[in-house]
Amino acid sequence: MQTSDPQPSNGGFRSLMDNRAFVVLWAGQIISQLADKFFFLLLIALVGDYQPPVDIENSMRSSVMIANTLPAVFFGSAAGIFVDRWSKKQILWTTTLMRGLLTLVIIVLPKSLPFFPLLLTVAFLESILTQFFAPAEQAAIPVLVKRHNLMPANALFTTTMMGSLVVGFSVGPPLLKWSQNWGGVDCRQYLVGGLYALSAVVLGILLPLREKKHTESVALHPFSDLKLGLAYLRKNRLVSNAMVQLTVLYCVFAALQVLSIGLAEKVGFEENQFGFLLSAAGVGLIIGAGVLGQWGERFHHLPLPLFGFISMGGVLVLFSFIHQDWLGVDLSIALSLSLSMFLGMGAAMIGVPMQTLIQVKTPPDMRGKVFGFQNNVVNIALSVPLAVAGILADILGLRRVLIAMGITVIVAGFLVWRSTRKVLQDAI
Numbered sequence: 001m002q003t004s005d006p007q008p009s010n011g012g013f014r015s016l017m018d019n020r021a022f023v024v025l026w027a028g029q030i031i032s033q034l035a036d037k038f039f040f041l042l043l044i045a046l047v048g049d050y051q052p053p054v055d056i057e058n059s060m061r062s063s064v065m066i067a068n069t070l071p072a073v074f075f076g077s078a079a080g081i082f083v084d085r086w087s088k089k090q091i092l093w094t095t096t097l098m099r100g101l102l103t104l105v106i107i108v109l110p111k112s113l114p115f116f117p118l119l120l121t122v123a124f125l126e127s128i129l130t131q132f133f134a135p136a137e138q139a140a141i142p143v144l145v146k147r148h149n150l151m152p153a154n155a156l157f158t159t160t161m162m163g164s165l166v167v168g169f170s171v172g173p174p175l176l177k178w179s180q181n182w183g184g185v186d187c188r189q190y191l192v193g194g195l196y197a198l199s200a201v202v203l204g205i206l207l208p209l210r211e212k213k214h215t216e217s218v219a220l221h222p223f224s225d226l227k228l229g230l231a232y233l234r235k236n237r238l239v240s241n242a243m244v245q246l247t248v249l250y251c252v253f254a255a256l257q258v259l260s261i262g263l264a265e266k267v268g269f270e271e272n273q274f275g276f277l278l279s280a281a282g283v284g285l286i287i288g289a290g291v292l293g294q295w296g297e298r299f300h301h302l303p304l305p306l307f308g309f310i311s312m313g314g315v316l317v318l319f320s321f322i323h324q325d326w327l328g329v330d331l332s333i334a335l336s337l338s339l340s341m342f343l344g345m346g347a348a349m350i351g352v353p354m355q356t357l358i359q360v361k362t363p364p365d366m367r368g369k370v371f372g373f374q375n376n377v378v379n380i381a382l383s384v385p386l387a388v389a390g391i392l393a394d395i396l397g398l399r400r401v402l403i404a405m406g407i408t409v410i411v412a413g414f415l416v417w418r419s420t421r422k423v424l425q426d427a428i
Contacts, residue, residue, distance in 0.1 A: 037168025083368025284344025309413020
């Protein structure tokens with residue numbers, strides 16, 4: 001994004017790799033992210049152990065997903081308040097260890113239908129702990145990384161996040177099945193719990209995170225702290241604008257998860273191969289984040305998010321005109337995969353600079369509140385389109401929805417860019 005701050009030229013991934021503290025945090029993130037994906041897959045697989053009737057099996061799987069998602073919507077902001085008052089390192093390793101222990105608790109749960117709510121409770125508690133981990137992780141990055149290295153640091157974390165989605169959901173099922181065949185049905189829980197425990201050891205023992213002592217009582221001011229965080233976002237329009245752009249970005253990706261099923265069939269894939277389009281977008285995001293991480297300081301004067309919104313909106317509109325009956329199956333598939341990668345690269349031009357901007361412009365004593373609120377908003381942005389996009393596609397048709405989304409994304413990009421430019425000009 002265009003900012004008023006010059007960026008030194010000695011950033012990039014190489015200098016990050018010389019920062020041992022950051023490398024340890026990054027390693028802990030990799031292990032924890034994989035454990036999260038494996039845990040989600042484990043929950044879905046465990047539904048079968050309860051021998052559900054055929055007519056409610058899908059509903060039980062959905063209830064597990066909901067139980068693992070609701071805390072992200074309701075507790076994200078509240079969790080961020082505690083991050084500002086507690087040791088970030090302690091939050092990181094204790095919440096990770098507790099998630100590992102909760103995973104092992106599943107072993108002793110009765111596997112019969114009346115006790116299924118106990119599994120939902122574990123999924124719910126696991127997600128609550130994750131809401132503390134996420135803002136603490138984001139708030140720890142600017143503590144460990146110098147300001148001119150925040151762009152590559154966020155690029156690396158974004159790359160890892162997307163990579164864990166691709167790797168976790170592709171490697172997870174066979175790995176869980178292998179562990180069950182090798183060590184019995186409970187070995188799946190030991191595998192996932194062991195990954196959480198390993199991440200806790202890395203973050204708790206190896207992470208050299210030095211912070212100021214927190215002497216205030218956490219329980220005294222939770223509501224006033226929440227109001228303080230919201231007041232800060234209203235006052236700092238650069239940060240709030242960045243958060244709006246991230247919200248739009250995640251809304252697009254969430255809607256695309258639903259729309260990609262119909263889109264895949266239209267361009268020539270089998271209906272169950274829609275994951276190829278999402279994976280291509282993930283690869284594009286990884287490529288874009290890698291470029292920004294290594295050479296981002298060369299582009300700091302450019303309105304990168306505006307380019308990103310134009311790219312994403314243009315791709316969504318172009319998607320509406322691709323059809324295997326018009327272009328042939330091979331060309332249609334090749335073009336759709338290329339466009340998906342381009343959409344992912346546009347997403348990187350929004351996500352990486354905006355996350356960096358929030359970290360740079362947010363003072364240390366406000367980071368937990370701001371990142372907690374961001375986590376809350378992002379999870380809502382991921383949830384609402386999942387419920388709405390499919391209904392709109394059924395009512396209006398896939399093409400109209402894609403065109404409307406594309407135009408909306410481009411217009412939103414211009415509006416936020418103009419607002420941000422005005423804030424920067426007023427600051428000067």
